[in-house]
Amino acid sequence: MKIAIVGTHQVGKTTLAQAVHAELQDYTLLQEPYHDQNEAGIPTADDFIQQFNYSIKQVNTGNDRVIFDRCIIDILAYLHAVSPTLNIQSFFTQAQTAISTIDLFIFIPIEKPDIVTSSQVEMPKLRQAVNDLLIEWIDDMGIDALVVRGDIQLRLATIMNKLAGSAV
Known part of the structure; x- marks a missing residue:
């Protein structure tokens, strides 16, 4: 099973990915490409x-x-948010093809009230723009995403309950 954890920055994706991996130790955890490629700055x-x-x-x-x-x-x-005039149609088509091979999408939206205080948020406008695009695109692409909210224990329990009904 391929599991993708989706969300904007500072919503707890990495923490959740590590918690899921601790439960599914025979899975490989792939960190986000930004960290894998050792990028720095914006x-x-x-x-x-x-x-x-x-x-x-x-x-x-x-x-x-x-x-x-x-x-x-x-x-x-993120690409669309930082460069809204760029034609992303070819990327969108590639994304849809690759997305079809993923078995479970877990979406972590920005919560209301936000669990991250405004003084802690890096690039808040970008964060909100990406969150809004993800909500729209998940719907537009017909992705059946499991939306998780709350603290890490609640999020993990929601995922493990979902996986208990699937062949993991």
Whole structure:
């Protein structure tokens, strides 16, 4: 089973990915391409294109027992948010093809009230823009995402209950 954890920055994706991996130790946890590629600073559109291509390769590998800490759709949302005039149709098409191979999407939206205080949020406008795009695109693409909220224990319990009904 391929599991993708989706959401904007500072919503707890990495913490949740690590918790899921602790429960599913025979799975491989792939960190988000931003960290894998050792990027520094605020990424540009070119950086997100590079991350997008890297993410496509990760999803298309033969590993079927994998947890993705960030997914193609996240990166595409960041690309669109930082460069809204860029034509992303070809990326969108590639994303839809790769997304079809992922078995479970776990979406962590920004919560209301936000669990991260406004003084702690890095790039709050970008964060909100990506969150809004993800909500829209998950619906537009017909992705059946498991939405998780609350503290880490509640999020993990929601996921493990879902997986208990699936062949993991």
